[in-house]
Amino acid sequence: MEHGAFSRRGLSRKSNEDNYHISITDEQPAFLIVADGMGGHNAGDLASKMAVNHIAAYIDEVRDKFKSTAEIIPAVLFSIEEANKKVFSLSQKEARLSGMGTTLTVAVFYEKKLYVAHIGDSRCYLIRKNTVRQITRDHSYVQELLDNGSITKDEIDFHPKKNIITRALGTEERLRVDCYEDTLMEGDIVLLCTDGLTNYVNLEEYTEILPWKSTMEKLVNVLGKQALAAGGTDDITIVAARYKMIGKRGDAFAGQDTRRQIRTS
Numbered sequence: 001m002e003h004g005a006f007s008r009r010g011l012s013r014k015s016n017e018d019n020y021h022i023s024i025t026d027e028q029p030a031f032l033i034v035a036d037g038m039g040g041h042n043a044g045d046l047a048s049k050m051a052v053n054h055i056a057a058y059i060d061e062v063r064d065k066f067k068s069t070a071e072i073i074p075a076v077l078f079s080i081e082e083a084n085k086k087v088f089s090l091s092q093k094e095a096r097l098s099g100m101g102t103t104l105t106v107a108v109f110y111e112k113k114l115y116v117a118h119i120g121d122s123r124c125y126l127i128r129k130n131t132v133r134q135i136t137r138d139h140s141y142v143q144e145l146l147d148n149g150s151i152t153k154d155e156i157d158f159h160p161k162k163n164i165i166t167r168a169l170g171t172e173e174r175l176r177v178d179c180y181e182d183t184l185m186e187g188d189i190v191l192l193c194t195d196g197l198t199n200y201v202n203l204e205e206y207t208e209i210l211p212w213k214s215t216m217e218k219l220v221n222v223l224g225k226q227a228l229a230a231g232g233t234d235d236i237t238i239v240a241a242r243y244k245m246i247g248k249r250g251d252a253f254a255g256q257d258t259r260r261q262i263r264t265s
Helices: 043-065 069-093 141-147 153-158 216-229
Strands: 002-008 018-023 030-038 104-110 113-119 123-128 131-134 178-183 189-193 236-242 260-262
Touching: 002 018, 002 216, 018 043, 018 236, 030 043, 030 189, 030 236, 043 069, 043 104, 069 104, 069 113, 069 178, 104 123, 104 189, 113 123, 141 153, 189 216, 216 236
Parallel strands: none
Antiparallel strands: 002 236, 018 030, 030 104, 104 113, 113 178, 123 131, 123 189, 178 260, 189 236
16 A cells, blocks of 8 residues: 655654654555654653554564454554553653653554544544545544533634643553544545644645645645644644555445444443
């Protein structure tokens, strides 16, 4: 599958605390990871790097052992839980790392399916034939206000507590992870990004002018540069992959929302 990545330090940041990983090979599953770290004294960078490196190494280690799609989510969840233990344990041992954590979004491609595991306010989008659909739901204070009707969607961007997230990897001993499953079509684009993009670029509003049919490298660079031009104070990371169907075409059709949230304990 063709893929691309863009990651830049925010204009008001001293360092880039985002991290990402792309593993696209001839072997299934292929996967993408994006993480946005938080915490002072570069602790955010450490948290996101630890999480991404651990999860990527684990999936790479077990990827040739999968016998069915039912094994994907449990394996990804196990890797996330272990990463959470590592980050949380280190934050408890060193005072300068206290409170460090990271958002995390993992997208796995396996047998015409997309599996997504998600914590925080980074996002996963599915782009199909010039339509953009957000797969994940933000774990943020403003999302909760929106859900209970306290604010409108138009008020989110200007809310004073817009940047408060309600879930993150590494901040607590136990964590809750949202998991999703979707059916893919030939040519679908799966895009993961940190809020450094979504704070400045509304993907749904750019469906007609963005170069969806171009290379993934061009697409992520266009989006990243738009975010920087619009202000870009936060770190910006975008990864994208164009799905190439293996075997026969599935039954999904353009415009159909086949997403399913998977309940986990």
